[in-house]
Amino acid sequence: MAEQTSSHRRLIIRLTLSCVLMFGFGFALVPLYDVFCQVTGLNGKVLNNGPLQETVVSDVNRRVKVQLIAVNNGGMPWGFRPSESSLEVHIGEMKQTAYVATNPTDRFMVAQAVPSVAPAEAAQYLRKVNCFCFDRQPLNAKEQREMPLLFVLDDELPVHIKTITLSYTLFDITPEDALAAASGSEEVQL
Amino acid sequence: MSTLEQTASTGHHHGPAKGITRWLYTTNHKDIGTMYLIFSLVMFMVGGCMALTIRAELFQPGLQLIQPEFFNQMTTMHGLIMVFGAVMPAFVGLANWMVPMMVGAPDMALPRMNNWSFWILPFAFSMMLMTLFMEGGGPNFGWTFYAPLSTTYAPPSVTFFIFAVHMMGISSIMGAINIIATIFNLRAPGMTFMKMPLFVWTWLITAFLLIAVMPVLAGVVTMMLMDIHFGTSFFNAAGGGDPVLFQHVFWFFGHPEVYIMILPAFGIVSEIIPTFARKKLFGYTSMVYATSSIAILSFIVWAHHMFTVGMPLIGELFFMFTTMLIAVPTGVKVFNWIATMFRGSMTFETPMLFAVAFVVLFTIGGFSGLMLAIAPVDFQYHDTYFVVAHFHYVLVPGAIFSIMAATYYWLPKWTGNMYNESMGKLHFWLSFIGVNITFFPMHFIGLAGMPRRIPDYALQFADFNMVASVGAFLFGFAQLLFIYNIVCCARGGKKATDRVWEGSHGLEWTLPSPPPYHSFTQPPKVD
Ligand code: HEM
Ligand SMILES: [Cu+2]
Numbered sequence: 149m150a151e152q153t154s155s156h157r158r159l160i161i162r163l164t165l166s167c168v169l170m171f172g173f174g175f176a177l178v179p180l181y182d183v184f185c186q187v188t189g190l191n192g193k194v195l196n197n198g199p200l201q202e203t204v205v206s207d208v209n210r211r212v213k214v215q216l217i218a219v220n221n222g223g224m225p226w227g228f229r230p231s232e233s234s235l236e237v238h239i240g241e242m243k244q245t246a247y248v249a250t251n252p253t254d255r256f257m258v259a260q261a262v263p264s265v266a267p268a269e270a271a272q273y274l275r276k277v278n279c280f281c282f283d284r285q286p287l288n289a290k291e292q293r294e295m296p297l298l299f300v301l302d303d304e305l306p307v308h309i310k311t312i313t314l315s316y317t318l319f320d321i322t323p324e325d326a327l328a329a330a331s332g333s334e335e336v337q338l
Numbered sequence: 339m340s341t342l343e344q345t346a347s348t349g350h351h352h353g354p355a356k357g358i359t360r361w362l363y364t365t366n367h368k369d370i371g372t373m374y375l376i377f378s379l380v381m382f383m384v385g386g387c388m389a390l391t392i393r394a395e396l397f398q399p400g401l402q403l404i405q406p407e408f409f410n411q412m413t414t415m416h417g418l419i420m421v422f423g424a425v426m427p428a429f430v431g432l433a434n435w436m437v438p439m440m441v442g443a444p445d446m447a448l449p450r451m452n453n454w455s456f457w458i459l460p461f462a463f464s465m466m467l468m469t470l471f472m473e474g475g476g477p478n479f480g481w482t483f484y485a486p487l488s489t490t491y492a493p494p495s496v497t498f499f500i501f502a503v504h505m506m507g508i509s510s511i512m513g514a515i516n517i518i519a520t521i522f523n524l525r526a527p528g529m530t531f532m533k534m535p536l537f538v539w540t541w542l543i544t545a546f547l548l549i550a551v552m553p554v555l556a557g558v559v560t561m562m563l564m565d566i567h568f569g570t571s572f573f574n575a576a577g578g579g580d581p582v583l584f585q586h587v588f589w590f591f592g593h594p595e596v597y598i599m600i601l602p603a604f605g606i607v608s609e610i611i612p613t614f615a616r617k618k619l620f621g622y623t624s625m626v627y628a629t630s631s632i633a634i635l636s637f638i639v640w641a642h643h644m645f646t647v648g649m650p651l652i653g654e655l656f657f658m659f660t661t662m663l664i665a666v667p668t669g670v671k672v673f674n675w676i677a678t679m680f681r682g683s684m685t686f687e688t689p690m691l692f693a694v695a696f697v698v699l700f701t702i703g704g705f706s707g708l709m710l711a712i713a714p715v716d717f718q719y720h721d722t723y724f725v726v727a728h729f730h731y732v733l734v735p736g737a738i739f740s741i742m743a744a745t746y747y748w749l750p751k752w753t754g755n756m757y758n759e760s761m762g763k764l765h766f767w768l769s770f771i772g773v774n775i776t777f778f779p780m781h782f783i784g785l786a787g788m789p790r791r792i793p794d795y796a797l798q799f800a801d802f803n804m805v806a807s808v809g810a811f812l813f814g815f816a817q818l819l820f821i822y823n824i825v826c827c828a829r830g831g832k833k834a835t836d837r838v839w840e841g842s843h844g845l846e847w848t849l850p851s852p853p854p855y856h857s858f859t860q861p862p863k864v865d
Contacts, residue, residue: 152523152524155522155523156447156448156519156523159515159518159519159522159523160448160515160519163514163515163518163519163549164515166549166550167511167549167552167553168553169553170549170550170551170552170553170554171553171554171556171557172557173553173554173557174553174554174556174557174558174561174587174590175557175561177554177583177586177587177590178561178572178583178587181580181583181586182580221575221576222490222491260576262575262576266648268648268650269650317575319575319576320576321576321577
């Protein structure tokens with residue numbers, strides 16, 4: 149009988165431990181997923197690392213169409229659009245363009261743009277040198293701003309890719325940020 | 339035996355306590371098994387009413403009876419109640435009743451925990467059902483509760499939903515620990531692993547699946563809770579999270595979960611078919627290995643639910659081929675059941691009718707699963723009624739039929755009385771016809787492009803929807819026969835013999851019908 153109780157106890161401890169481990173594993177999936185997407189460039193997640201070295205361009209005539217898309221996340225009132233909706237880009241050429249954001253409301257707001265590339269396969273070859281999505285974008289009431297974007301297409305870009313779509317979704321992140329921004333700058337009115 | 343031990347053990351042999359406290363405080367596996375089964379039957383009826391509400395609205399195109407908001411709550415609650423309230427507790431109830439009797443144990447290994455794991459459930463599901471009456475309504479985001487529908491856009495009652503899921507998760511985990519401990523530690527001498535009945539085997543494997551994935555479900559709802567109330571951004575892209583991550587974590591739980599709902603059914607059918615074919619089960623060992631490999635494979639196929647989220651080609655291929663691989667051990671099982679029946683001297687009592695229907699109709703569900711597993715075609719079928727047809731074929735004439743088969747099979751053992759055989763057969767035929775009229779047309783409307791989870795639809799789908807609704811009401815009302823038959827059988831009727839069935843096999847049939855309140859207090863000898 150005593151023997152049985154102790155073997156029950158051993159089992160319970162092991163099984164409970166497995167449960168705790170699996171609960172932790174659920175949370176571990178979060179960083180694992182991010183790392184996996186970053187390393188493989190899957191899921192249209194763009195690497196923010198600029199061109200690696202002097203790019204050697206094997207085919208100077210090769211051109212790729214880059215379409216720029218702007219999306220407002222649900223409830224985001226800003227005006228948000230690319231200044232050019234489509235570009236012809238030479239491989240290896242440093243290309244500069246911009247997005248225009250307008251805050252039509254009567255209050256100070258902060259936004260964050262989240263990029264995504266389609267096809268996902270192209271994500272790791274689109275190298276951004278400078279992007280407004282690297283930073284939060286504060287705009288005062290009624291303010292308009294041109295936000296720069298500077299990128300290069302890598303020579304390794306698979307040849308079957310003729311068109312790349314670069315999409316930005318603009319999220320309103322004001323609530324968390326308003327107070328901090330207000331104390332940091334005097335031109336801000338809440 | 340010393341005198342002291344003797345008085346202690348005879349003191350233990352009195353029957354159940356009287357009144358309500360018997361049920362509140364009971365640690366007896368038979369009482370708890372009964373409570374689980376009754377609870378599951380009640381939930382089956384509640385979820386069934388929701389299903390009939392859905393089908394009544396879909397009887398004709400246009401909005402007739404309910405508003406779209408309420409329709410969404412109905413589809414969501416129907417799924418949640420049926421999966422977590424009806425199918426899972428029914429299997430746990432069967433395990434409670436049968437596992438100790440099948441392995442020759444006096445009770446479950448951890449009787450007090452057993453009481454807990456049952457009594458959590460009524461609270462969890464009352465909380466879940468209460469959300470329907472709260473401001474903003476109940477959960478309306480589908481049983482798969484994808485973020486951001488279940489976070490950013492969820493009704494305020496979502497917090498109660500999260501706690502309900504936590505509670506039922508804890509209940510399932512405690513149940514699983516108990517079953518594993520019983521099977522590992524309380525088998526009668528001589529009952530080696532490879533002599534265990536298949537129902538015990540499949541439940542052992544299911545219990546391990548539960549231990550592995552219920553904590554992940556708890557994790558994903560905890561992340562939702564944190565996103566909603568504590569400002570984290572697990573699934574919120576603005577804060578660096580990703581809604582697709584939700585789907586990965588959910589389906590890492592979700593796919594093994596569908597096997598949690600079918601492996602015990604495999605066990606039940608593997609008990610019933612040999613009894614009524616009067617032959618030994620064909621390929622016992624291969625059944626054990628097939629079940630184990632299905633369980634292991636179920637961890638690496640989850641993204642077949644997500645073919646359309648924009649996975650890279652290599653991912654589509656990986657999940658497509660692993661999913662198809664699962665069809666191999668599943669095919670082995672179907673083959674074994676058919677081989678068991680082949681040249682057997684079969685009779686078709688109600689449990690056998692349900693078991694044979696299980697084999698046929700589950701196979702249809704398996705085939706539509708294979709079709710869905712083909713990634714390029716899934717782009718067309720995904721989120722259409724074809725998926726609804728698939729999972730209802732594996733769950734209703736699969737899991738639910740197996741539970742009904744088990745009920746008819748063991749009811750004479752549990753109550754000591756025979757149920758009414760002709761009423762059982764009538765119940766079977768009405769259910770069989772009803773199920774097929776309901777779900778078969780859904781294949782066609784799905785292929786034709788009708789999306790799932792919508793309260794209204796285009797005119798060209800009208801006829802098949804009407805047929806499906808008629809079938810649903812037939813199936814639904816046929817279940818009243820089932821309840822009536824069970825109630826009558828519990829109250830009296832022709833006395834059942836100990837063996838009940840001519841071809842019955844296994845330790846549970848060596849006990850009297852009904853078995854004494856405490857059975858196998860002395861472990862039986864297994865050759
Ligand atoms: C041969 C075995 C099986 C295969 C190949 C298979 C394959 C699939 C695939 C590919 C999907 C996703 C369809 C889509 O959303 O586009 C799916 C959905 C589903 N399957 Fe299966 N399946 C199999 C067996 C089962 C079993 C045994 C069950 C449960 C007992 C089950 C329950 C479900 C459920 C509930 C869904 C729908 C989930 C939802 O989106 O709500 N399947 N199946
Ligand atoms: Cu699946």
